[in-house]
Amino acid sequence: MLNRWTQFLLSRAKFVLATGIVATIAAATYGLGVFDALGQGGFDDPSTDSSQELARERAVFGNKNVDVVAIFRSESLAATDPQFKADVEETLAGVPKDAVTSVLTAWDTGDPAMISTDGHAVQVLVSLAGETQNDQADSNDVVMPALERTAGDLEVDLAGPWAVYTGVNETVSEDLARAELITLPIVLILSLLIFGSLVAAAMPVMVGAISVLGALALVRILTLFGEVSVFSINVISLLGMGLAIDYALFIISRFREELAELPEDDENAARTAMRITLGTAGRTVLFSAFTVAVAMSALLVFPQNFLRSLGYGGIAAVLIGAVTALTILPAVLVLLGRRIDAGRMPWRRGKAVATDTSHGAWARLAHAVMKRPIVVMIAIVGLLLLVASPFLGVKWGSVDYRVLPPDHPAHVAAEKLNDQFGEEKSTANVLLETADETEIDSYVASASKVDKVLDVRPVETKDGVTLLRATWSGNSQTEASRGVVEDLREIPGPDGSKVLIGGLSADTVDLLSSIKTHLPWMGAIIVAAMLVLLFLAFGSIVLPIKAVVMNLLSISASFGVITWIFGGGHLEGFLDYSSTGFLDATQPIFMLAILVGLSMDYEVFLLSRVREQWDKDADSGMSPSDRNTHAVAVGVQKTGRIITSAALLLAVVIGGFSTSGIVFMKMIGVGMLVALLVDATIVRALLVPATMKLLGRWNWWAPGPLRRFWERYGIREA
Structure with a gap:
């Protein structure tokens, strides 16, 4: 399919570009109206006790939540x-x-x-x-x-809760707008330094902008079929710009590399270079997009519409980014040809685009690592496990006023509530399916004996149902408050009936339980999809397993860092935040999906060049060990600078999140920044060469039936 698309694009580049321009204008016109169609809720699991209590309460009494x-x-x-x-x-x-x-x-x-x-x-x-x-x-x-x-x-x-939700939504919107104003000029400047020419530097920003507009339009279409949360915009902003920049970098770098190999007077040089580019880097982009989309689709297993909406936004962003990188960008490059280097910077004038060999700095680093692979592997794995260790003691919670900046009106109001009306208190709404005063008094007496409970009083009785409100000291997100809810749920209602309990603490108890139930399914989907996709790409069952393990290491290190910082209250002054003492349980789920996709992005790009060289050396006469070493060194050399540049550009986009005044947004920015830098440097430049050296020819092993299947149906570079 990719080959047929390449032939069509090369013969009709102007048509493809014109169609892309019209589609972009239409997407911008339609997509920018998405904000009015997005919802602000979706944090609950309809099957949980707290959700059922709220539904029953509203049906009988109307909403009585504070x-x-x-x-x-x-x-x-x-x-x-x-x-x-x-x-x-x-x-x-x-x-x-x-x-x-x-x-x-x-x-x-x-x-x-x-x-x-x-x-x-x-x-x-x-x-x-x-x-x-x-x-x-x-x-x-x-x-x-x-x-x-x-x-x-x-x-x-x-x-109160809705003052906090409103503050979070408003602050996030302001922070995203400010981050984009800061990051886009930096991305453009860095692209200029990386590519060395004005025209080439403008391409990643162009692809990113088109991807964001297209993703907004796609999400607006999704709102016609169901509720989509406003937080889907966060992931569109992150992945739409970040991955599109990555994909543009992969395509442009390979195109310039192939173009530099062809004679200056070759009239078909641009088409020839693009044919090779789409068969190699284009294939990498396609596989990367599939892996990221699958990782984001794993969020759809959660019943919370908030998490599913993040999945919708991520899938839309990555698919539109890949389509843009494989349609509009190649059409522009074919039409520009060697003019892609127009507007060269002084340090690049008179120089052709250098093509990498196996003797550059990155290759020398790979050779140095492969001389002592066991030492390198033990040192890096030990370091990553040490960094990840704080995550073993992580505490979970959900959103409360402390996620807002200390000077935000809702945060200030909450502090006044705690200071001026006595100690902070939490409440739970309790529904009893009875109007009998004796049964109500009996339950109230039992509930009042629960440790930390200060008061249990009736709110209203109607249609044979009684609503009670239990009050205790402390913040709603503490483990003690969750313990109160669990103890209250142990008390049977009249005739042993089940008592429904809701409220902020109950919501958190049920949220954590729901995530614990669905997280294994998310993990299974991601791992299975990664194994299948990487096998189809490389014809090996060893490399996919190794990739999953290394992803787990880098992501665990990132989670260890955010636990130490945001859960432990470190670097509060430097990062300008106030620790809640726990991590918001939904955000690491979101981070996990994105980080798996991003790490696979670089994995596929690196291993594609290694596999390409391994196949080229098939008839070289080298021993399998030397052939493996040479392929790894060449792959690292040819991708090292590009992966580092892509990570740097993406780090700028992600780093914008760390400037947010919302604690969980700042946590996402810091955590993903750490994971990205670890993955693009320590893992790709050191751990991958070390493990591939140790595995040798086993890197490319697959059982006979699977090997024959891949040779017949696998997706190989053209």
Whole structure:
């Protein structure tokens, strides 16, 4: 198929380019409207107890969760002053009635804990209307502005889950826009240094921009068939630009290399060079795209729409990136020909594009490694395992106000809530399928005996169902809070019936349980797909297994680093964040999918050149050991500079995430940056040559039936 496409492109390059331009304009016009079609929810697993409690609660009572906490303060009036109460009620009268299901004040509940210790502030507990998280988001968009329009001399701070979610979404959008403004010029400058010419340097940025626009359009189409989270944009920004730059670098570098080998007066040089490029680097891009897409598709096994949406965004970004790199970019290169080097920088003028040999610096490094492969392998594996060791003690949690910058209004409000109303408290909603007062009292008595529980009180009884609210001291994301939920769930309801318990702590308990259940399936899909795809690419069952093991090492090292930093609270001042003491459980899942894909990207590129040289040396008369050593050295030499350059460009794109004010975004940026640099340097330049030297001819081994299958059906370079 790739050969047929190559023939078509070479004969109709102008048509392909014109079609690509029209498609890009259409994608930009349609895709930029995707933001209005994206949802803000999708963090729950519908099959869990907390989700079922929420659904049942809404069906009977409407939403009774505390979604927004408004803290009204008056410096001149006390909460006992009638004017203070009148000002609060006047403010609340401006809240649209159809946007809320409950608005409770301290005067409604008679709860003294809702009045500040100095008597000048009160809490108002707001429950948002809406059947889904997206509906609640729409309600929140009108409720929070209404609460901020205060009467009299009142001041208001808004805390609670939806204040945090809104803050996260707004901050992420601002951070991504700022990161793109910073990273794109740096990428362009680095591309200029790498390629040495203005025209060549503009190509990766062009491919990246087209990929992002195309992915946005594809995701908007997906929203027609189901809900897609706004967080899909994060992965589109990361992979759309990052991998497209990688693919452009692979294609352009090989094209220039092949072009330099052909006579200057050859009129068909550009077409000849592109035919070879698409048969080699093009094949690598195609396989890389498949591997990354499969890795991202593994996210679809999770029931949380948030994680599935990250998968949708990743698949869209990588597929559009590959299509762009194999259509528009080759068409441009064929039409440009040797003008790809137009606008050469002073240090490149008068120089042809050098073609690598087996005697360059990278080859010498590979030979040095292969002289002592056991020592190198033991040292690197030991180092990576040491770096990974903090991950053994990782603690998990979910999003709360501490992921926001300390000066964000929602973070400030949460701190005021904790400081001015006594110690921080967490709650759980408890549903009893009874209206019998004796049965309710019996459960309340049992629940009140649970360690750390301060209070269990009825909220409402309706249609034979009773809603209780349990309260205890501490943050909702601590292990102690999760333990309270688990203890409450051990208490049977009337006649031994199951009691549904929801709330933030319960959500986290169920989230961790859901991830634990589905993570093995994700791992199995990724490993199976990698083994199959790499076998089809190289005809070996040894190399795919080795690649999976090395990926596991580099990713584990990255997880060890983020655990030490963000879980342990190190480098807070340097990275400008406040540690929560745990890792958000969903983000390493996202990182795992991306990092597997990215590491396979470089693995396929390196091994393709090694395999190419191994096949070339088939009739050289060298011994299998010398042939293997020569193939590895040539492969490392011909890809070392390109992989390092690609990693550097991608590191800039990923590094933009580490500037975010959101802790989990910063964690993604730092973790992926570490994994990328480890994979592109230590693993590819040192560990791969060492292990391939030790394995020798076994690198290319496969059982007879599989070998014959690959020779007949395997995808080999043209």
